Amino acid sequence: MTEAPGLRERKRQRTHEAIQDAATRLFLESGFRAVGVDQIAAAAEVSKRTLFKYFPSKEDLVVGSFADHADEPARMVLARTAGTSPLDALREYFLEGLAQRDPITGLDDRPESLAFIAMVLETPSLQAKVLLYQANAEEALADALRQVEGDVETDTARLAACQIYAMLRALAEDNRRHLTEGLSAEQRYPDAVRSAERAFELLNGGLGELYG
Numbered sequence: 001m002t003e004a005p006g007l008r009e010r011k012r013q014r015t016h017e018a019i020q021d022a023a024t025r026l027f028l029e030s031g032f033r034a035v036g037v038d039q040i041a042a043a044a045e046v047s048k049r050t051l052f053k054y055f056p057s058k059e060d061l062v063v064g065s066f067a068d069h070a071d072e073p074a075r076m077v078l079a080r081t082a083g084t085s086p087l088d089a090l091r092e093y094f095l096e097g098l099a100q101r102d103p104i105t106g107l108d109d110r111p112e113s114l115a116f117i118a119m120v121l122e123t124p125s126l127q128a129k130v131l132l133y134q135a136n137a138e139e140a141l142a143d144a145l146r147q148v149e150g151d152v153e154t155d156t157a158r159l160a161a162c163q164i165y166a167m168l169r170a171l172a173e174d175n176r177r178h179l180t181e182g183l184s185a186e187q188r189y190p191d192a193v194r195s196a197e198r199a200f201e202l203l204n205g206g207l208g209e210l211y212g
Contacts, residue, residue: 076092090200
């Protein structure tokens, strides 16, 4: 049974959320470059020193939400039920995300989510930070895949993780593109599911011998 977080941890989580919520609101209102760290600290009612304890850089205030999800595929592989292959676990994870309109799948058509993604894509320093998180996530997935059989070659697991993440990114990018072109998440959903099913079918054809 999971132990409930203590008072200190709950307070820490509330502070983390308050800072990130304030930053997101200010960035969406005024733009990433126009907002200073001092403004964010004031809006979150914390000191600048406290802010940097939670978020090492201004960019982390934006892409910290990516970090929260970065190791999800690795955790899905390690926590999969008996008899479920890694690829099947990841397929179920992504399809569930589509059904829930999880932003990580690109199928979130809330205006603030679309504006958030647009801000990231037009800011080079944010794109660089996202790439760093993605690299860390790929390595976490590679580590999880290495544990599947216990003796899978390091290079093989690494290449597999890169292929899986490239596919997940491509699916999410396709969904976001359709949403920005005018489709609603509801309209895009059936095709998003078909694309995901086809993508995992293709991936299983190449990696199925090891992880399918």
